Amino acid sequence: MTHRYRSTLVAAAALVCLARPAAAQAPTPESFTAQIDSVLHARWKIVLADTTRARGADLASMKLEDKRALYLEALRRLARDPEVLKVSVPDLTLIDQVTTPEERAKVDEKVKDAEVSAKSVNAPSTNAAAGNLAEKSGFAEMFALALNGQNFFNANATAVSLNLNALALFALAEPTVYSELYRYRQHDALRRLGGTVVFGSKIPEKDITGISGLPDANTLFDAFTWDAKYRLVGDRDPRASKWYPYTLGLNAVVNQMIVLQNDIPVGDVVVFNQALATLQGQRLTALMTRVQRSPQLSFKAAGTHLTQEPGKNKYSFGLLFDQGFAQDSDLTVNALYAVTTDVHLGADKAFQVKQFTVNASLSARLLRDVIVSNRSVEWSNGATVNVFTNKSALPMPVTDTWKLFSTFEVPISAAARIPLSVVFTNDKNELQKTKYVSGFVGVTYDFSALPSLFQPK
Amino acid sequence: MAKKPQVRAAVVPLADSAAPAGLAIITVPPGGTLTIIVDVGEMTIPYTVQYAGRTIIKSLVDRAVEVQPLESGMRVLGWAFAHTQKGWHHTIGFSINGGALQVLEKKSEANKDVDHSVGAAIVQA
Numbered sequence: 001m002t003h004r005y006r007s008t009l010v011a012a013a014a015l016v017c018l019a020r021p022a023a024a025q026a027p028t029p030e031s032f033t034a035q036i037d038s039v040l041h042a043r044w045k046i047v048l049a050d051t052t053r054a055r056g057a058d059l060a061s062m063k064l065e066d067k068r069a070l071y072l073e074a075l076r077r078l079a080r081d082p083e084v085l086k087v088s089v090p091d092l093t094l095i096d097q098v099t100t101p102e103e104r105a106k107v108d109e110k111v112k113d114a115e116v117s118a119k120s121v122n123a124p125s126t127n128a129a130a131g132n133l134a135e136k137s138g139f140a141e142m143f144a145l146a147l148n149g150q151n152f153f154n155a156n157a158t159a160v161s162l163n164l165n166a167l168a169l170f171a172l173a174e175p176t177v178y179s180e181l182y183r184y185r186q187h188d189a190l191r192r193l194g195g196t197v198v199f200g201s202k203i204p205e206k207d208i209t210g211i212s213g214l215p216d217a218n219t220l221f222d223a224f225t226w227d228a229k230y231r232l233v234g235d236r237d238p239r240a241s242k243w244y245p246y247t248l249g250l251n252a253v254v255n256q257m258i259v260l261q262n263d264i265p266v267g268d269v270v271v272f273n274q275a276l277a278t279l280q281g282q283r284l285t286a287l288m289t290r291v292q293r294s295p296q297l298s299f300k301a302a303g304t305h306l307t308q309e310p311g312k313n314k315y316s317f318g319l320l321f322d323q324g325f326a327q328d329s330d331l332t333v334n335a336l337y338a339v340t341t342d343v344h345l346g347a348d349k350a351f352q353v354k355q356f357t358v359n360a361s362l363s364a365r366l367l368r369d370v371i372v373s374n375r376s377v378e379w380s381n382g383a384t385v386n387v388f389t390n391k392s393a394l395p396m397p398v399t400d401t402w403k404l405f406s407t408f409e410v411p412i413s414a415a416a417r418i419p420l421s422v423v424f425t426n427d428k429n430e431l432q433k434t435k436y437v438s439g440f441v442g443v444t445y446d447f448s449a450l451p452s453l454f455q456p457k
Numbered sequence: 458m459a460k461k462p463q464v465r466a467a468v469v470p471l472a473d474s475a476a477p478a479g480l481a482i483i484t485v486p487p488g489g490t491l492t493i494i495v496d497v498g499e500m501t502i503p504y505t506v507q508y509a510g511r512t513i514i515k516s517l518v519d520r521a522v523e524v525q526p527l528e529s530g531m532r533v534l535g536w537a538f539a540h541t542q543k544g545w546h547h548t549i550g551f552s553i554n555g556g557a558l559q560v561l562e563k564k565s566e567a568n569k570d571v572d573h574s575v576g577a578a579i580v581q582a
Contacts, residue, residue: 033512033515034511034512036512037507037510037511037512041510091503091515094503094515094516094517095517097516097517097518098518099518099519099520102521103519103520103521103522104519106492106494106521106552107494107495107496107519107520107521110494110496110550110552110557110558111494111496111548111550111558111560175499176519177518178518179500179516179517179518180499180500180501180517180542181500181501181517238501238541238542239499239501239542243501247501247502247541248502248503251502251539252502252503252505252515254537254539255502255503255504255505255515255537255538255539256505256507256512256515256537257537258505258506258507258535258536258537258575258577259507259510259511259512259535260510261507261510261533261535261577262507262509262510262532262533263510266531266533266579269480269533269535269577270479270480270577273535273575273576273577274575276537276575277573277574277575280537280539280573280575281571281573283539284502284539284540284541284572284573287502287541288541291541374569
């Protein structure tokens with residue numbers, strides 16, 4: 001428990017004691033919850049009366065639609081009421097609450113079912129086989145094995161990515177007993193550390209040395225890649241303690257407003273519930289937007305090693321940054337410094353290639369539910385700049401490269417997408433894999449998913 | 458050992474009672490017990506259950522709580538859930554005198570339900 005939250009709980013407890021001097025014994029979680037109930041009941045009477053008066057309406061004679069609107073307005077006012085905000089502090093005791101064995105037995109007997117899901121990533125910023133894309137600053141949270149069955153750079157190959165997290169080395173609290181917030185709080189520092197190892201990928205020489213103009217630049221090498229990431233700033237997980245003022249405070253008190261079902265005519269309970277669900281949904285959307293927009297910064301170190309021949313070891317390190325905008329847009333910026341050692345490329349003496357790469361992309365999900373239900377058009381725009389920092393020490397002339405790209409992925413069914421991308425670059429070698437090239441512009445498209453639209457289901 | 462009387466929990470349409478349409482009625486016999494049982498997945502926002510204007514459950518984990526004291530007459534039982542986690546699900550139900558669970562609300566992301574809900578029932582004791 002951080003000092004800040006301990007202080008807020010103590011402050012809240014003090015409020016309880018001040019409000020009820022007769023019951024000046026040690027506050028309990030139940031007494032804090034009861035205090036919130038008490039404040040909600042007391043303030044609701046005043047807020048509802050004010051709201052009704054402001055509308056010049058008589059609640060008893062209103063239509064249901066009008067009542068729903070009035071209740072929603074009153075609930076919004078209540079959520080902003082200073083007295084309610086005072087008690088909307090995070091109740092940290094909820095994190096330590098457990099399901100007792102007796103409760104466990106009852107729940108298991110009656111309703112228990114289980115669900116399992118998995119996540120996977122493949123370190124795209126330093127894993128050339130993944131396309132050298134801008135990489136999100138977060139990482140897979142659980143120990144996971146991701147088998148990438150797709151062909152990379154048209155090479156006839158597959159690669160295996162193994163996503164690791166230091167957390168995998170430790171046992172976490174039993175999920176059927178402890179809260180998810182309790183489990184997330186465990187080993188907080190280790191949750192910041194993660195990494196990936198990639199076996200069996202085939203990587204073009206140019207992606208190891210960064211030099212693309214040579215005859216062998218597209219020769220594929222068997223490579224092993226590793227990376228380690230440490231999250232320095234931010235946490236885009238709603239379970240993180242930085243979101244407690246919302247999850248355990250403001251949003252929790254909105255849920256607790258159901259006690260007001262007792263303060264309205266029983267015939268209004270259904271419309272009141274609809275109004276409260278509207279407020280609840282708005283607050284939930286606001287929370288998730290806030291989480292999504294929050295900045296996150298990670299440090300990354302990575303290495304690429306050829307498995308079939310010596311030399312050309314590439315080491316990279318740098319920073320990965322994410323910043324969200326609106327609800328469905330995200331800016332990702334990577335700044336990486338890389339050194340490739342023991343490079344020959346026909347020269348008599350081995351040399352090093354040092355380069356600095358900045359990779360930025362702005363992605364957005366558009367037209368959700370418009371083309372296909374529950375799916376959006378994924379739009380990504382970005383730029384990559386690669387600068388050699390030791391040009392004078394290299395035995396051949398090299399050119400700094402840049403690339404601008406815009407990619408659309410349009411959903412056409414529950415599973416299929418049509419990818420379309422446009423690349424503008426000063427490096428023509430970048431355009432070799434595109435379907436259509438004009439000058440320094442390359443266009444790639446894949447309409448192979450279209451026939452599935454016309455197949456009988 | 459005396460066998461507990463088997464009481465059939467009654468969830469009846471409100472059209473048959475004085476309660477408003479859209480709400481279920483839970484009838485608890487004299488001297489009977491009412492236990493609220495909640496099964497949830499990963500929660501970050503505590504769900505709440507209220508009875509007669511008093512929060513009886515505010516929690517992030519599965520709970521099975523007997524409603525005490527049960528007030529005579531008709532009282533509103535309400536609940537609220539809000540989810541942020543992938544794969545969310547929740548089930549809330551009740552058991553009278555330890556009998557079979559009667560589900561009041563069962564929602565999940567898998568069923569494409571809305572990720573937040575507010576509900577209510579009438580408890581007649």
